[in-house]
Structure formats: structure tokens, C-alpha cells
Amino acid sequence: MMKPLLFKSYIGYLLFFLASVPLTCYANFSQNLRWSLDGSFRLNLNEALGNTSRIYALGLDTHKVFTSPTGDIGYGVGQLYYTKLSNHIPVPFLFTSKDDSEFIIREAHLNYTAGPSWFPNIRVGHFTLPFGLEESIDTNGRLLDYYHGKNLGTKLDWGLSLNKVLSQIEYNVSYTLGGKDKAKSVDGSYVVTARVGSLSHLDFVLGLSVLNGKIDGVSRKRIALDWQYYYASWGLLGELAIGENNNQLQGWQEEKYSLVELNKTTINNQLKLYSQFIFKDRESQQSADKLVNIGFSYQVNTQFELSISAGMQINTPVSGKKKQLARVQIRYRY
């Protein structure tokens, strides 16, 4: 059953598209509109839990540039996915049981870009929090993961952002409501996030991010440094975040997180291999978690992609059960 608020928000987004048609003298609605159907099947083998699960997703991915005779006004992105779980544990927050199904809005936002060169673009809607590597490398719908949601409390949130690409730097500052999938503040939730970095298309990218917010009753403060370096078909990426969480029961607890990734892409861009080392340390835990991920994605053609990843915990946690997760995903965009 689709959540009424999500449904209304998405319909609102579509209505904005339609309402904009008469305003855009240059183009009719179908012009400058990209859309595709995006279907995926994901198989998860969780050794630590002794569980095998599947996730099926089918969605509509849209992108529309709004124009006037003198130039672009802005663009909108809308992604609505029907997602079905099968024996998936732990149950993600958007679902109520391990076999639940839901309509999920991923990205749904409008970005106004027509201001003067010094004036920031203004984004409104449901978008990825501008923090760390995820700001320039999108992992939505992929096995590749930079643990954005786990570290910050949510990956996407409803709100407003000011963003711009300048000649030497790019920035993105957002205020969001902290309701995650809900377009409202829940029990005083809010998130202020910001990232400033060098231009993300360059061979060396450096970014600084900060976050201050409260989601699900947990207050979080973070500061992070991210970097990317590319040489020929090799890439070396990293993110280092430090901060603290306050979940009211334990008070403020320090958190440290770091990720280092080495990746290699074939010269025709079809095959991408990556390996990651992740270090997570929480003051409340006896020992730090150390994880290793390896994986690849193979783009068979414009539509079809196969991805496989495997993750393993190096240290032994108190429970004695090391995390071991293997995943396979087939994705088809039509």
C-alpha cells in the first residue's frame, strides 16, 4: 500500500511538470524529458544471519529540463519505485515486514538554475544529503555503497538546498526536515548538511563536509574529508568522518568512520572492479569494526548491468558472528 504522503508528494511533482508546460514557451512537455523504466533483482546471502533474501524493484526514473527562449530555468528529477522484499532481514525502515512491498520515492526534486552567475541554484524536494563521496558518486540502486545512510541516519531527506558549480569549486548546503521518507519534521528532527569541494569532474577531487542534525531521536554531528584521485583507469578514493552521536540513553558518544577504495575500470568503461576497506569506531563499542568489500559491475550494453559484491568483517565482534554478505544484482534500464 503506497503511503499517502509519498503518493501526494509524487503527484505534486508530476503536477508541477504539467503546470510548467504553458510557461515553457520553447518546448512542449516531452521535449528535454528523459525517462526510463528501471528494473532490478538483487539476491543477498547473509552468512552471519544464515539468511538468503531477495529484493525486486521496478521504477520510473525521470529527468526534465525546463527552459525559456533565453535559457534553462532548472530541472527536475523524479524516481518512483515499486519495491518488494522477500525474506529480507533486518527489515529496512521503509517496510513493515520481511516480505513487505512498498512504493518508494527515491530522488524527487526541482533545482532552479536560472539565477545570475553569483546566485546559488535552489533545490527543493527529496534528495541525497550533500556529504562526502556520495555527493559526487551516486550509488542509488547500485551494490557499490559509501554507507551514507548508515553514517548519517538517512541517505535521502525532504528539504531545500543551495548549490552551485563555480569556476574552481562547487558547494551544496541543505536544510532538511529529518523525516527521511516523510516530508515533515518528526519529533523535532532536522538536518543541516554542507559540502564544499573542488570540481568533481577533475582527476583530483577534495571535499569538506559537515552535518548537524537529529533523526529518529538521535542527534548527530559530523565533519568529514573526502578525496578522489584518478590516474588512467585507476581510482583511489577515501572518506574520513569524525563526530559524535547522542541517543539520549548513552549521551554524546564519539564516532569515527573511514573508507578507502581502490578501483579499476576497463578502458571501454564496461567493467569496474573495486575493493574497499572500512573502519568504524564507536565509543560505546568495545572494539572497532573493520570490514572489507570487493565487487564488480559489468555493463553489458546500454540497458543491462550485472553486479556482484562480497563483504567480510575482519575483527570478531562481541556477538562472535562476523558480518559476511554476498550480493548479486541484475539491473535493466529500458
Added chain:
Amino acid sequence: MKILSILLMLILISSNVNAIAYCSLRDPVSQIAKLYPQKTNQLSIVKTVDDNTRAQVQIALPSNDLHFSELGQHTLYIAMLGKNALGYVHVRSEQSDWGLVEIVWAIDKNLRVSNFTFQRCRSPQNKKIAEGSDFKDIFIGKNYQELKQLLSNDGITANKYVLEKAQNAPELANVVLRCALKTLLLTEILWGDELKKL
């Protein structure tokens, strides 16, 4: 049921798509500003590069093909100064020995190369040569027919004249030349009619 019907309807009229999610699409804002520093805005025109377009490229440029990532919907940007078009910007990818190279082409209203810069060229040595004026002069000011004369008989590598000018960077010269030819050809095929109306 209604949603399934809508999805089925959309499948029936769908065309080639890009393999990446649209939320990761980024306009080459800083490069457009670099190529047209006086521009006040840009006007996007999105067109679809499909199998028919690919076939036209193969006929016009035998031995050449479009990379699979070049299929799908792509944007031509018109650099605007108020209500006047200054020229066009077209970004295209070309495979090289050091991975995909993405070149941002500035094209004048007569469809001649007026300048270019790199969005991605992960070989510092080659990028340095390519950004030099001697190298750029090989391509700047030329239209499709004039650039085509720079190809050697195999249809995919640059001729002796270009290689001599490009000193020490033959692969770079080949890549940039192929990319320039495909860019001007696709601009004419896909956007030509629309640009004439401006």
C-alpha cells in the same frame, strides 16, 4: 493495476536510455563558462542517439562506431548572452588507451570547432599536450569536411600532417580527431534542424 497499465504503456513507447540513473546527471557548467566566459545562461536541447543515428555515423565515418554509453539521450547546450546565441557546446566521449576521454566542444554557428576543453582525460601528460595552443590549432576553425581530410586512409587514425603537429602524442591526436568528427556529425544530424530555427 492502473500503475501496471501505465508502466506497460510506457514500455511500448520507450526508446534507448542511458545506463546511469538520471539523478547523477551533471551539466558541464564550469566548462561551458570556460569556453564562453561572457555567457549569461545556457539553453539545453535533449535529443536521442539511437541505433539509426549509430548507423548514420558508421556510413559517414566507416570503421568508426559509437561507444555504448553514447547511445541514449544527450544534451546540446546553446551558450546564451541575453537573448542571443553565442555558440554551441557538445560533450562527447571517446575511448583511448587510458580510458574514456570526455571532451567539451565549443562549436560556432557555422558548425566549426571554436575551442575545446577536457571534462575527463586521466592521463596528465596527454592532457597537458592537449590543452596547449599548438595542439588545439590543429582542430580549431575547422568544420566536419575539413576535419575529415585529416583522417588517414584507415578512417580511424590521423594523417601524417596531424601526427607531425601533435608530436609525441599520436594516440591523443587520433582520439581528439575521431571525437571531433563524431561531435560535428551528430550535431548536424540530430540538432541541425533545430539550430537553423534559432
